[in-house]
Amino acid sequence: MSLKKKSLIIAVDFDGTCVTHDFPRVGKDIGAASVLRDIVAAGHKLILWTMRSDGRDCPTARNGQVMENTNPLTDAVNWFDENGIKLFGIQRNPDQDTWTSSPKAYAHLYIDDAALGCPLKEDSKISDRPFVDWDEVREFFFK
Numbered sequence: 001m002s003l004k005k006k007s008l009i010i011a012v013d014f015d016g017t018c019v020t021h022d023f024p025r026v027g028k029d030i031g032a033a034s035v036l037r038d039i040v041a042a043g044h045k046l047i048l049w050t051m052r053s054d055g056r057d058c059p060t061a062r063n064g065q066v067m068e069n070t071n072p073l074t075d076a077v078n079w080f081d082e083n084g085i086k087l088f089g090i091q092r093n094p095d096q097d098t099w100t101s102s103p104k105a106y107a108h109l110y111i112d113d114a115a116l117g118c119p120l121k122e123d124s125k126i127s128d129r130p131f132v133d134w135d136e137v138r139e140f141f142f143k
Contacts, residue, residue, distance in 0.1 A: 016113035045088035
């Protein structure tokens with residue numbers, strides 16, 4: 001399959017994928033924004049596919065510590081807006097309602113730091129956990 005000729009729907013995770021892990025806050029830059037902008041500019045569509053949620057679904061404690069009142073999903077959506085990255089969908093594929101009621105967002109590809117085969121790198125200066133290597137992702141799409 002030539003990625004340059006086919007328009008793909010791509011589900012992308014947020015924490016550890018677009019930014020370092022720092023939930024419920026938005027993590028540090030790991031180089032995702034420019035690659036994601038180029039992917040959208042090439043005609044592909046992005047779905048934000050994350051465990052983050054807002055409102056009553058947002059946890060109030062983590063590891064025994066009370067978290068500040070946050071809207072982590074909104075914070076992630078705002079990150080895309082602030083970085084000039086257009087989203088096709090948030091937590092769902094808006095086109096799939098006509099053929100399924102499944103909660104799984106249909107996509108051709110899933111970019112997620114927890115996915116088998118997703119390229120990861122480590123940099124202890126910015127995170128104590130591995131995160132997506134966006135140089136390798138760029139190579140995959142634009143080599």
